[in-house]
Amino acid sequence: MAQLTAQTKSRDQVLILQPTRGWGSLNLGEVWKYRELVYFLTWRDLKVRYKQTALGAAWAVLQPFLSMVVFSVLFGRLLGMPSDDVPYPVFSYTALLPWGVFSKAINDAGRSLVTNRAMITKIYFPRLVIPLASILSGVVDFLIAFVVLIGMMWYYGISPTANIWALPLLLLLALVTALGVGLWLSAMNVLYRDIGYVIPFLTQLWFYLTPIVYPTSKIPGGWQLVYATNPLVGVVEGFRWALLDTSNAPGPMIIVSSVIAVFILVSGMFYFRRMERTFADMV
Amino acid sequence: MMSDIALRVENLGKQYRIGLSPPRYRTLRESLVEAASLPGWLTRRSGEAANGRIWALRGVTFEVRQGQVLGVIGRNGAGKSTLLKILSRVTEPTEGMAEIHGQVGSLLEVGTGFHPELTGRENIYLNGAILGMKKAEIEAKFDEIVSFAEVEKFIDTPVKRYSSGMYLRLAFAVAAHLEPDILVVDEVLAVGDAEFQRRCLGKMSEVASEGRTVLFVSHNMSAILRLTNETILLDKGQLVLRAPTQEAVDYYMNSGYSQTGQRIWETDEISPDARPFRPIALRLCNKEGQMVETARSVEPLSIVVEYELSEPITGLRVGLYLMTTRGEYVFTTFDTDRPEMYDRFGIRPAGRYQSVCTVPANFLNEGRYVLGLNASSYRIKRYFQDEQALTFTVDGTGAPGMQWAEPRLGPVRPDLDWRIESDDQ
Numbered sequence: 001m002a003q004l005t006a007q008t009k010s011r012d013q014v015l016i017l018q019p020t021r022g023w024g025s026l027n028l029g030e031v032w033k034y035r036e037l038v039y040f041l042t043w044r045d046l047k048v049r050y051k052q053t054a055l056g057a058a059w060a061v062l063q064p065f066l067s068m069v070v071f072s073v074l075f076g077r078l079l080g081m082p083s084d085d086v087p088y089p090v091f092s093y094t095a096l097l098p099w100g101v102f103s104k105a106i107n108d109a110g111r112s113l114v115t116n117r118a119m120i121t122k123i124y125f126p127r128l129v130i131p132l133a134s135i136l137s138g139v140v141d142f143l144i145a146f147v148v149l150i151g152m153m154w155y156y157g158i159s160p161t162a163n164i165w166a167l168p169l170l171l172l173l174a175l176v177t178a179l180g181v182g183l184w185l186s187a188m189n190v191l192y193r194d195i196g197y198v199i200p201f202l203t204q205l206w207f208y209l210t211p212i213v214y215p216t217s218k219i220p221g222g223w224q225l226v227y228a229t230n231p232l233v234g235v236v237e238g239f240r241w242a243l244l245d246t247s248n249a250p251g252p253m254i255i256v257s258s259v260i261a262v263f264i265l266v267s268g269m270f271y272f273r274r275m276e277r278t279f280a281d282m283v
Numbered sequence: 284m285m286s287d288i289a290l291r292v293e294n295l296g297k298q299y300r301i302g303l304s305p306p307r308y309r310t311l312r313e314s315l316v317e318a319a320s321l322p323g324w325l326t327r328r329s330g331e332a333a334n335g336r337i338w339a340l341r342g343v344t345f346e347v348r349q350g351q352v353l354g355v356i357g358r359n360g361a362g363k364s365t366l367l368k369i370l371s372r373v374t375e376p377t378e379g380m381a382e383i384h385g386q387v388g389s390l391l392e393v394g395t396g397f398h399p400e401l402t403g404r405e406n407i408y409l410n411g412a413i414l415g416m417k418k419a420e421i422e423a424k425f426d427e428i429v430s431f432a433e434v435e436k437f438i439d440t441p442v443k444r445y446s447s448g449m450y451l452r453l454a455f456a457v458a459a460h461l462e463p464d465i466l467v468v469d470e471v472l473a474v475g476d477a478e479f480q481r482r483c484l485g486k487m488s489e490v491a492s493e494g495r496t497v498l499f500v501s502h503n504m505s506a507i508l509r510l511t512n513e514t515i516l517l518d519k520g521q522l523v524l525r526a527p528t529q530e531a532v533d534y535y536m537n538s539g540y541s542q543t544g545q546r547i548w549e550t551d552e553i554s555p556d557a558r559p560f561r562p563i564a565l566r567l568c569n570k571e572g573q574m575v576e577t578a579r580s581v582e583p584l585s586i587v588v589e590y591e592l593s594e595p596i597t598g599l600r601v602g603l604y605l606m607t608t609r610g611e612y613v614f615t616t617f618d619t620d621r622p623e624m625y626d627r628f629g630i631r632p633a634g635r636y637q638s639v640c641t642v643p644a645n646f647l648n649e650g651r652y653v654l655g656l657n658a659s660s661y662r663i664k665r666y667f668q669d670e671q672a673l674t675f676t677v678d679g680t681g682a683p684g685m686q687w688a689e690p691r692l693g694p695v696r697p698d699l700d701w702r703i704e705s706d707d708q
Binding site for chain 1: 299368369370371372373374375376377378379380381382383384385386387389395396398400401405408409412413414415417418
């Protein structure tokens, strides 16, 4: 009986399908309606990754940890890179965590539409769900790797500052940036498959533009805010500030980073929505 | 009364741009060969314009009442799939509009989003969510889905270990338990064994009898006849006819829409993934080498595959699938099946080829058949596949047993040796 009423109700909804002209609306309500799909796709990504790899979830830790070891030897020991008076391993690992979320997210999201081609050409759902899910699966990796950071801080006798409340917001900033960049890349990747080759290169450049192996203090004072137009600068500085008490509140930098990140996200969404109409025809 | 209408389509059109995918590198030789191949120009579809745009669907207007089961028929490339894709919101129309009352569910392809590494249980949830079901809804129907698919024992086994039959059953079961107001079904019946198809058809008539609106696309005329009362016929993107199903099917079968004896692939129909293989044509010839639309059961039939390789391919095999229009496979055959052919054509150099397969006389029963084409290198790559490249009729005149007008069961009608012995001699 309940089913019957539900049906009568849905029959009353009228949907008009028409060509959209110009820039469509973002239609985020539709994405909200499909939130369970976001959940299932994220879950699929994780499950499949952990099932297919021999080391499974250990990868989430190994990747940043091994990078940290290499950087500590290379930059910390051999090159004597300053690290804001914090042991170099913790200094770099703290930055590697949000960086890991970001780089994995843009890589996965950038390819996500092409990898999920079969679904896109067969079934309707808001396409935004796909890059969104591929970004969220990185958060789980982040949380796993974060446990190691806690261990390292304990080992070096560093206790987090009271500013730790800002951490979720900073993570959100990293995700917003990643989603924005991911949306641009994934939509462009449908059009130009070259993007698949651009992504690794872009990631590498971005890595050097982010204060992971070096401290922000290396950047001349007048340039710091310009430098912060890379949203990841704000994220990494914020992480070090909240956890390691490295600098004075990097407020202005984070504000610049946030403004840019939101700009990338909103423009990415509009671009994505505009291209969305043709995905199924081109992918 | 407006509320009676489930679906209203007005002047619907969809234009595709050819070559939207990144322009691939072309050699001068390729362009010359293309310019020289006359059939390519002569058979250009009417909707095709010089500026590289093609109307896959144009000016289509119709209505479907609530609870009606409407069949959609037409040859390959007639625009059926495009129509369904627009109605299921996979792609946007280029012009016109469609008004949909209620929720649309589509069975465009079963098993979409299935992941081989995940178990049956996990795939049910995932696939259900992809198809738009809520988690609670999937949970409520879970047992029903599992028992419909008959995979109880394997529900926690990764689906990569399933037989293809189990996989299909599970995929169909999930899709079949969607409860949309309007169900859009495309050719799901072209796959699977006879038993699977029987179940699919059963489920479909169940859905129809529940008063849901169904749009059913198929090449399987007997399924169309069984499930629908009214049918629309599309050709070259346009709606040609809307009539009671029997009438529409008769018209379709007799008017030559389905019978050309030849299938020609336009460059824009071939995915760039097929490279370096490029199918050109598939045609049926009688023993005199003339192209025929209807084959005779008592004469040998030649099936000619014309294709071009822009680069040499190692281990290429060009093959044919023969299927009845009811979807049963009759045979699969490859041009390098015989060991001597296999040895001789280990590497096929670039160039233009014809692979000719001869089906002996007194082999096929009278009826309608569907020919599929496949070009692949075993375990390396499938270059090209079109499971419904060509439909043709076999005429039984003169075949053994024709003195009795009854239809013979089975897709083959061999002329077998019989001996009758009497114990009295």
